[in-house]
Amino acid sequence: MNIPLLITPADRTVPITVQQRTTKSPAEAFRIIVPIDLSSVFKPVAPFPGVTGVLNQTEAWDHVGPSRNPQFGDGSQANEQLTEYTEGSSFAYQLTGFTNALAQLAVGVRGEWTFAPDGEGTLIRWSYEFKPRPGRRWIVAGPFAVLWRRYMRAALARCVETVEAGA
Template sequence: MTIHVAESRTVAVPLEAAYDRTLAVPLTDIFGHRHLAMPSIVRVDDQRGEWGEAVGQTRTIRTSDRGSLTETLTELARPHRFGYRIDQIRGPMRPLVHHLDGAWAFAEDGSGTRITWSWEITPSSTLTVPLVALIGRMWHGYARQALASLDAILTG
């Protein structure tokens, strides 16, 4: 069983620019805030080259709760979508989440671009499903903050 969560926001930026600039923004700029139990990102390690060069590229994400996660790019479909998998989870989320598959999708929306960020969360066991569902509910506020930060970066 997976738990699906998604949030969207329309930004006043053309489609290709929204895709390219989102992929290039440092994670600490988008996710420099915590929301309830969702930690901020404090740094990224082990990234080689510019993020988004190739499917299979990896990096280690460090979070404010002393956790770490490995992110692997799984899809690059410029300018409409890029996807990734988060696994090798360390820290408070480790007993709850086996892995998650995330995606950023981009679609023309009037004179701007609708950006949708989504996660498919795979719990570590059937026993953790209720707690992972709670994390999913908290994620919506985290995602709204992240999309607002991204909007400010893209339009600033």
């Protein structure tokens, strides 16, 4: 499936990456995180709302192409589509159509999760690459990035707790 990508090499984006280790294998961590209940790990971290649910998921989140609409605690939503999927090692998606304040800052986001062997466990790396709106890069790269990184760290920690529990 050929999906038009949000971000091209010519774009000046704002990448934010967090990482954490787990004792589980890459395949096991991947198997647990890919279909994870978003509302169980993406909780509110001020000033950002948590995910309360997902609507309109077109099919299983296990190959390139499916889409869905994450719903946020402030009543807003976004469009999400799976753009890359490599069983056991990585997946990527893009988020567009935000109906909250993020719509004023960014055209969209490319998210990517990678699961790399790390000794007997896994290094999980989660990146968000924001495509800022014209004139808004300084906000996204400055004050917004500091707050967003905190949100990502909290969500990734909950994902790793879930992986460690073997859920």
